[in-house]
Amino acid sequence: MDEQSPPTIRDLYPHMSDQELAAAEASLTEYLLVILRIHERLRLDPDAYARFLALTGRAGTLNYNPSRSDPLPAKSPNNP
Secondary structure, X not given: OOOOOOOXXXXXXXXXXXXXXXXXXXXXXXXXXXXXXXXXXXXXXXXXXXXXXHHHOOOOOOOOOHHHOOOOOOOEOOEO
């Protein structure tokens, strides 16, 4: 993979067989089509879109406070 091209499914999952990669790619395609249909439906229905925005807050913001998060567990044989 060069720096100009996006990663392929094989770049992301180099350990998978051709059959597993085909199944993963098909699953990803179906997932993305569902997300696209949801987005299109929300954008075509102003009331539904307003409810979506009310539920999700402002797009592009994260409410992450690292000082309140749990620390990473100590390394162990089960967690290298």
